[in-house]
Amino acid sequence: MYLRYSAILIMSLLSANLIPVFGDDYIPPTKQEQDLYKKLLTEFEKLDVQKRDVSDVLGTFEKPLVISFPCDSTDVNELVVSVIKTKLARFSEDPYHEGGVITGGTYTWKCTVTTSDGKITINCDNELKINSDFLMQDGERDPRIKKVENQIVIYHELLHGQLMIGAIKSSEEWRNDTCNKPPDGKIDYSYSDKTHKVINPLQQEFAAQLIEQTGGKMLVKEITVEETNDGAFTTKVGSLNDFPQFIKNGIRVSLRGTNLINTEFTSHDSDIFLSGNLANKTESGIAWLYIFGTAEEKQSISEQPAETKIHIPDWVKKNTSWWVDGTLSSTDFLKGIRYLVQQGIMSVPQIAKHQGIDKVPDWVKQNAAWWSEGKIDDKTFVTGIQYLISVGIISV
Numbered sequence: 001m002y003l004r005y006s007a008i009l010i011m012s013l014l015s016a017n018l019i020p021v022f023g024d025d026y027i028p029p030t031k032q033e034q035d036l037y038k039k040l041l042t043e044f045e046k047l048d049v050q051k052r053d054v055s056d057v058l059g060t061f062e063k064p065l066v067i068s069f070p071c072d073s074t075d076v077n078e079l080v081v082s083v084i085k086t087k088l089a090r091f092s093e094d095p096y097h098e099g100g101v102i103t104g105g106t107y108t109w110k111c112t113v114t115t116s117d118g119k120i121t122i123n124c125d126n127e128l129k130i131n132s133d134f135l136m137q138d139g140e141r142d143p144r145i146k147k148v149e150n151q152i153v154i155y156h157e158l159l160h161g162q163l164m165i166g167a168i169k170s171s172e173e174w175r176n177d178t179c180n181k182p183p184d185g186k187i188d189y190s191y192s193d194k195t196h197k198v199i200n201p202l203q204q205e206f207a208a209q210l211i212e213q214t215g216g217k218m219l220v221k222e223i224t225v226e227e228t229n230d231g232a233f234t235t236k237v238g239s240l241n242d243f244p245q246f247i248k249n250g251i252r253v254s255l256r257g258t259n260l261i262n263t264e265f266t267s268h269d270s271d272i273f274l275s276g277n278l279a280n281k282t283e284s285g286i287a288w289l290y291i292f293g294t295a296e297e298k299q300s301i302s303e304q305p306a307e308t309k310i311h312i313p314d315w316v317k318k319n320t321s322w323w324v325d326g327t328l329s330s331t332d333f334l335k336g337i338r339y340l341v342q343q344g345i346m347s348v349p350q351i352a353k354h355q356g357i358d359k360v361p362d363w364v365k366q367n368a369a370w371w372s373e374g375k376i377d378d379k380t381f382v383t384g385i386q387y388l389i390s391v392g393i394i395s396v
């Protein structure tokens with residue numbers, strides 16, 4: 001049993017910039033951003049998870065969504081008309097903020113409001129930006145987590161659009177407030193959830209499902225201002241014993257968080273501790289821990305014998321020389337080898353079985369001959385046997 005903590009990268013999925021001023025500052029997305037968005041959206045639409053329906057906001061990429069409703073006769077205004085469009089725009093923000101906080105994307109409400117003859121028209125030309133450099137970077141990050149995170153970014157940003165559309169469509173409070181705006185009054189865009197009060201729990205639920213589908217577990221830990229010492233904290237986030245299914249091959253813990261900097265994992269006995277600082281000392285931080293078993297992809301035929309202590313009983317060598325000189329049939333020889341594998345003396349490679357090979361290749365027999373004569377070592381001999389298993393000649 002061993003622990004491996006992956007490199008820690010803090011990602012802030014924040015940023016709903018609310019700029020209720022229309023500017024002619026649209027910059028089209030790069031080809032890379034366009035292609036990436038298309039790919040991520042295709043994946044997003046195929047997901048089999050429970051999530052908030054974001055089809056309204058997705059529709060605004062295709063054609064303007066028009067929502068109009070009459071006000072009460074006693075209201076200041078008579079009619080409210082909203083026209084909402086969204087387009088992909090170039091990610092412009094310097095992705096590296098203070099403390100290494102990185103933004104995965106932004107959804108910006110950009111609306112102009114005009115009032116005439118009791119009619120309020122809210123014309124929104126919204127922009128979605130995705131940080132393609134960040135979303136596409138490989139680094140040392142686990143591809144399983146990477147894929148999930150990119151979907152989280154997409155969902156998160158779409159929610160900034162969807163939640164506001166939801167209010168325009170059906171919030172009595174928003175509708176009443178808007179119907180009573182004086183001509184110079186400010187429209188309330190807070191439903192787009194800049195503070196993530198609604199988005200955070202939705203996003204957590206979404207992420208937990210995706211992480212589980214990928215074979216891991218997600219833990220969420222909130223770090224409140226009170227439990228920090230001027231922003232600094234050390235807190236127990238879990239125990240290795242909570243994840244017996246991962247212990248055999250090692251546990252890998254990755255952290256994503258909001259409002260956290262200088263984070264570091266330590267372990268004491270079987271407890272896992274997280275320490276760090278709140279970036280903004282007056283707000284709580286959230287740590288999401290993705291817990292996976294260490295991937296087994298590192299084991300392969302060529303590497304495995306080196307890691308395995310091999311003790312081959314003497315009778316195997318005798319059998320092998322008989323097989324090589326024809327005294328023993330291949331079937332009986334293979335039976336013996338199968339026994340060896342089943343007893344755990346030889347390890348089985350974790351690779352896909354190939355089909356279509358039904359005969360021991362000559363090179364394996366040649367290896368076996370050399371081995372029985374002491375010309376090659378046990379490790380090389382085992383490589384040949386493992387090949388036989390991998391192609392299905394020996395089934396174990």
Ligand SMILES: [Zn+2]
Pocket residue numbers: 013014015016156160196
């Ligand atoms: Zn956000």
